[in-house]
Amino acid sequence: MSRDWGSLFDVDTDPEDLLEHFDTEWFRGQRYRHLSDERHGIERGTALVGDVVVRGYPSMPRALVLEPAIRETFDGPVAIEEKLNGYNVRVARIDGDLLAFTRSGFVCPYTTRKVEALLDAETFFDDHPEHMLCGELVGPENPYTDHDYSEIEEVGFYVFGIRHRESGTPMGVERRLDRCATYGLDSVGHYGTFTPTAAVDAARERIDDLNARGREGVVLKSTDGETALKYTTSAIHRADLEHAFELPFDYGRDFVFTRVMREAFQAVERGESPAAVDERARELGEAILQPAVETIRAVDAGEPVGETHTVRGDPKTISDLLSYFRDQGLELHVERDETDGEQRVVTFTKVAQSTRDKTRYYLGGGTIDE
Amino acid sequence: MSRDWGSLFDVDTDPEDLLEHFDTEWFRGQRYRHLSDERHGIERGTALVGDVVVRGYPSMPRALVLEPAIRETFDGPVAIEEKLNGYNVRVARIDGDLLAFTRSGFVCPYTTRKVEALLDAETFFDDHPEHMLCGELVGPENPYTDHDYSEIEEVGFYVFGIRHRESGTPMGVERRLDRCATYGLDSVGHYGTFTPTAAVDAARERIDDLNARGREGVVLKSTDGETALKYTTSAIHRADLEHAFELPFDYGRDFVFTRVMREAFQAVERGESPAAVDERARELGEAILQPAVETIRAVDAGEPVGETHTVRGDPKTISDLLSYFRDQGLELHVERDETDGEQRVVTFTKVAQSTRDKTRYYLGGGTIDE
Numbered sequence: 001m002s003r004d005w006g007s008l009f010d011v012d013t014d015p016e017d018l019l020e021h022f023d024t025e026w027f028r029g030q031r032y033r034h035l036s037d038e039r040h041g042i043e044r045g046t047a048l049v050g051d052v053v054v055r056g057y058p059s060m061p062r063a064l065v066l067e068p069a070i071r072e073t074f075d076g077p078v079a080i081e082e083k084l085n086g087y088n089v090r091v092a093r094i095d096g097d098l099l100a101f102t103r104s105g106f107v108c109p110y111t112t113r114k115v116e117a118l119l120d121a122e123t124f125f126d127d128h129p130e131h132m133l134c135g136e137l138v139g140p141e142n143p144y145t146d147h148d149y150s151e152i153e154e155v156g157f158y159v160f161g162i163r164h165r166e167s168g169t170p171m172g173v174e175r176r177l178d179r180c181a182t183y184g185l186d187s188v189g190h191y192g193t194f195t196p197t198a199a200v201d202a203a204r205e206r207i208d209d210l211n212a213r214g215r216e217g218v219v220l221k222s223t224d225g226e227t228a229l230k231y232t233t234s235a236i237h238r239a240d241l242e243h244a245f246e247l248p249f250d251y252g253r254d255f256v257f258t259r260v261m262r263e264a265f266q267a268v269e270r271g272e273s274p275a276a277v278d279e280r281a282r283e284l285g286e287a288i289l290q291p292a293v294e295t296i297r298a299v300d301a302g303e304p305v306g307e308t309h310t311v312r313g314d315p316k317t318i319s320d321l322l323s324y325f326r327d328q329g330l331e332l333h334v335e336r337d338e339t340d341g342e343q344r345v346v347t348f349t350k351v352a353q354s355t356r357d358k359t360r361y362y363l364g365g366g367t368i369d370e
Numbered sequence: 371m372s373r374d375w376g377s378l379f380d381v382d383t384d385p386e387d388l389l390e391h392f393d394t395e396w397f398r399g400q401r402y403r404h405l406s407d408e409r410h411g412i413e414r415g416t417a418l419v420g421d422v423v424v425r426g427y428p429s430m431p432r433a434l435v436l437e438p439a440i441r442e443t444f445d446g447p448v449a450i451e452e453k454l455n456g457y458n459v460r461v462a463r464i465d466g467d468l469l470a471f472t473r474s475g476f477v478c479p480y481t482t483r484k485v486e487a488l489l490d491a492e493t494f495f496d497d498h499p500e501h502m503l504c505g506e507l508v509g510p511e512n513p514y515t516d517h518d519y520s521e522i523e524e525v526g527f528y529v530f531g532i533r534h535r536e537s538g539t540p541m542g543v544e545r546r547l548d549r550c551a552t553y554g555l556d557s558v559g560h561y562g563t564f565t566p567t568a569a570v571d572a573a574r575e576r577i578d579d580l581n582a583r584g585r586e587g588v589v590l591k592s593t594d595g596e597t598a599l600k601y602t603t604s605a606i607h608r609a610d611l612e613h614a615f616e617l618p619f620d621y622g623r624d625f626v627f628t629r630v631m632r633e634a635f636q637a638v639e640r641g642e643s644p645a646a647v648d649e650r651a652r653e654l655g656e657a658i659l660q661p662a663v664e665t666i667r668a669v670d671a672g673e674p675v676g677e678t679h680t681v682r683g684d685p686k687t688i689s690d691l692l693s694y695f696r697d698q699g700l701e702l703h704v705e706r707d708e709t710d711g712e713q714r715v716v717t718f719t720k721v722a723q724s725t726r727d728k729t730r731y732y733l734g735g736g737t738i739d740e
Contacts, residue, residue, distance in 0.1 A: 012613035061737035069733030229737060249629060256630065257623040259738055264618070264662035265732055268670065277663050278656065284646065292634035293647050300638065351661020362635055365438030367599065368630055 003051055007299070011040045022048065025068045027099070027107040029366045034105025043168070045090075047105040052094050054101055055168035057161070059135055063231045064265040065205075070220065070229070077223050079173040080197040080206060082189035083230055084158055085147040085216040085239075086138030091115050091157075092165050093125040099136075102144075108141055109247035110321045113313055118157050124183040127360070131171070136188065143321060147216075147239070152314065160188045161225065168226030193223060203231065209237045234280065237262050238287035245291040247305060247352040249359065255290065299359040304333045306349040306356075318344045325350065373421055378536070381410045392418065393713040397469070397477040402474025413538070415460075416477040422464050424471055425538035427504055427531070430589070433601045434635040436577075437570045440590065440599065447593050449543040450576060452559035453600055454528055455517040455586040455609075456508030461527075462486050463495040469509075472514075480513055480691040483683055488527050494553040501541070504531035508556065513679045513691060517586075517609070524682065531595065532559045540595030543710050563593060573601065581605045604650065607632050608657040615661040617675060617722040619729065626658065669729040674703045676719040676726075688714045695720065 005238035006015045016095040018040060022033035034047040035056065043056030049260070063069030070078065089111055090101045098121065100111040121133065139155035141150050149156075159180050162171040171179065173193070180187040194202050199220060206218050210233050217232030263284055294307050297323050311318055325332055336347040362368075376385045388410060392403035404417040407424065413426030433439030441449065459481055460471045468491065470481040484507070491503065510516075510701050519526075528704035529550050532541040541549065543563070550557040562731055564572050569590060580603050587602030607629040614625035632653055637647050665675050681688055706717040732738075 059739050062740055063735075063737055065735065066730040068733065069737055070735075072718065073737065141511035245630075248627075248634070250631070253627040256626050257618075260615075260622070260626065260658055260662065261618060264666055266661060267659070267663050272663075277660060281655035282652040283655065284659055285594055285651035285653070288630055289634060289637070289651035290647060293637050293642075296634055296638045310709035341435045362434040363438065365435065365442030366431075366433075367433055367439055367443065369429050370432055 005016070005048075008053065009040070009042050011042070013040050018042075025106065027109065027112075028097075032107065034101075034107075036104045037202055045101065045103050045105040047101055047107070049094050049099065049107075052088060052092075053090050053166045054099075054132060055163070055165060056105060057088055057090060057163075058102065058168070060228045060230050063229050064205060064262060065269045066231050067269065069231075070203070071202050073227060073229050074084075074199070074220070074222060076196075077193045079193045079221045079223060080191040080199060080203055081160060081216070081221065082191070082210070082218050083217045083219045083232065084136040084138050084149075084160075084188055084208075085236065086136040086144065086158075087142070087144045088134070089115070089137045089157065090132045090134050090163075090165075091119065091121065092132040093121070093129065098125075100207045109324070110311060110313065110317055113317045114142075114155050115157060124179070124185065126178075127183075128162070130165055132160055132165040132327060133157075133159050133185065134163055135159040135186075141310050141312050143311050143325070146243075146307065146309060149215075156186060158186050160219065170226050173221055174223065175226065176243070187305050188219075191218075201237045205292065207231065207233055214239070232262065234263060234266060234283075238283055240290050241287040245288050247355045248292045248294055248295065248308070249355040249357075250352045252288075252292070260284065295355060296359055296363070297316060299356055300363055304349050304351055304356075306333065306334065306352040308347065308349045309335075310345065310347045311323075312340070312343050312345045314342065315344045318346055320349070322346065374613075375418075378423065379410070379412050379439050381412070383410050395476065397479065397482075398467075402477065404471075404477075406474045415471065415475040416479070416719040417471055419469065422462075423463050423536045424460060424464075424469075424475070424502060425533070425535060426475060427458055427473065427533075430600050433599050434632060435639045436573055436601050439601075440570050441564050442574070443597060443599050443642075444566045444569070444588070445591070446566075447563045447697070448566055449563045449593060450561040450573055451530060451589050451591065452541075452561070452580070452585070453587045453589045454506040454508050454519075454530075454558055455515065455606060456506040457512070457514045458504070459485070459507045459527065460502045460504050460533075460535075462502040462515050463491070463493065463499065468495075469734060479694070480681060480683065480687055481507060482495065483687045484512070484525050485527060488525065489494050490554060494549070494555065496502060498532070498536055498549075499507065501532055502535040503527075503529050503555065504533055505529040505556075505557075511680050511682050513681050513695070516677065516679060519585075526556060529560045530589065539598075540635050543591055544593065546595065558589075561588075563638075573675045577603055579699065584609070602632065604633060604636060604653075608653055609656040611654070612661050615658050616665055617677070617725045618662045618665065618724045621729075622662070630654065650683045665725060666729055666733070669726055670733055674719050674721055675729075676703065676722040678705065678717065678719045680706075680715065680717045682710070682713050682715045684712065685714045688716055692716070692718070703722060 021039045022035050024033050032049040033271030038044045043058050047054045088103045098116050100106050100115045102108050135157050139152035139156050141154045162176045190260050214235045216236040219227045241259050244251035298370050331347040331351040333351050338345045391409045392405050394403050402419040408414045413428050415426030417424040426553040458473045468486050469477050470485045505527050507527050509525035510518050532546045573588050582641045584605045586606040590599045611629050612622035634723050668675050701721040703721050710716045
């Protein structure tokens, strides 16, 4: 161990105790460590690659009621940006190689390949070797999420943060936007910077527009990038519930209460009429019950249930990815496995074992103490 | 300790280890012990009063899909009875006194008084001194539940089981009905005894009727009373959700997933059309969202939120009951406190602190990591 991790992370804990919470993984023959859960105040997702530290992306507080939350959170100008619905990826260049870290600090070989192909970031990293690009990987062809954006054909990487990889210190919003423009990096949508008071109406207008277009929501940020707050649309609450109740025994229990409460506070903040609350309630009920009914019927008919993804890449990357999922204990059901030029394109379902098994149990007359 | 509790309960555990799981309480100057949670296979609610054992009422499995559950559970005749929506009470006569035990084995002074006033059970206990009456206490005037039955003005006690208090062995269904008739005890509704195959249709017909009348559901029982299965109406799933989401941060999280899944399996078993599923979804959404919205608005307006009950009885019983709740850490908000002849009638709200405090926090701009 060549570095003093304890003082680097500014914790009193014995470095050995600290390191034992990290998982060890390998990527292209190199050993690295990552922290899957927050420990001793160190962010989840922090990774150690040789001597290099890549800090986790901090979790972001959520507003349930926009107006007072903005007032309580910010005392200066507030930037408003779009929150995309994909997965959070940090990209750093270490020993000349781009590495893509998922939220938990895992170096995902598939994502790394995609980022290598998508991102022309060499000049950026030549000029900012100790920074990392924090962004959302979105689009239909990825192995983790399945939200579609009409503007993205395969996959896209949209930067929402540039941070010093070792300290985690963010670049200010304006400077980050400027860097993205200068180096030709895609940025998430930026809607301007407002006083806290003006930000309330601006955010509401954006939320209405994003909601109508079925998109996720907004992130509000202090101009130094240090303080952030997220707020989401009714459309994404329903989409989350639909997704969760397609696999109710895998996700439903965790998702339903939080989304219901987001809807309830949103209805109250908007001062909705009985008719508007009723419409919201009807759509909420449909988002919950209909996918559950469809899944029970699918299990009854013997069809596989689970999350279906399509991935595309060179044959080795794809086969490594599928092996990685299988090694994690996932049961994969391959629907399609084709070659497109030099690329392998696979559509597969991560079988939702809990939903399949519990649904079968109840359909077979199983009972429950509850 | 005068009895060999270990051999009585047929467990290998050291009797001292067993007894330390029991809570000690006092009722009218007598010490007793009760088991608030199942331990070592001994039912929750088991109580020890002096040398007398009063066994807990066993938890009852629930069917999510009626037809296969009946087929898997029963291999002989099945009695169908109504499941009432009140609270489970066991009544035993010990040293000449009737005692009413709640589900957790607590001797509730209020319930004991009500049962003494309601129940003319002296002859029954003269002839069956070692038995206990297991029944549902229902009606508007009780301190625990608030479901109204049109036929009950204040409070009623409906027997659904007669068991040997020490062994817990149930009396067969026919004999129990006969004992109720002979001794003038009210019984839960009994719909007849069927073959398992015929019981499926009979239960469905009853469920349709009960659902239309806003009632809870049915219990199916083997004729020896040993095996039981419950199944509930859509009306009670919605009523549960409405109740839970009136106090969302106290109950919503625990209630919502299970009720949604009962609705989903019921819709599938009934082979409902898209229109019928949509109607069920709409009603589900309304039962969840509307009470939550109303409660957030009530908190915003500074109104107390919680479960409101009315109790009636002699002044000492009522003041003991209110003290008991306050000693448990409940915050009570008294809405009405009147005298009706020699009886004190109090309407009070058990303040839902979690719902009040969390709702205030979010309305004040509090954020959440989620």
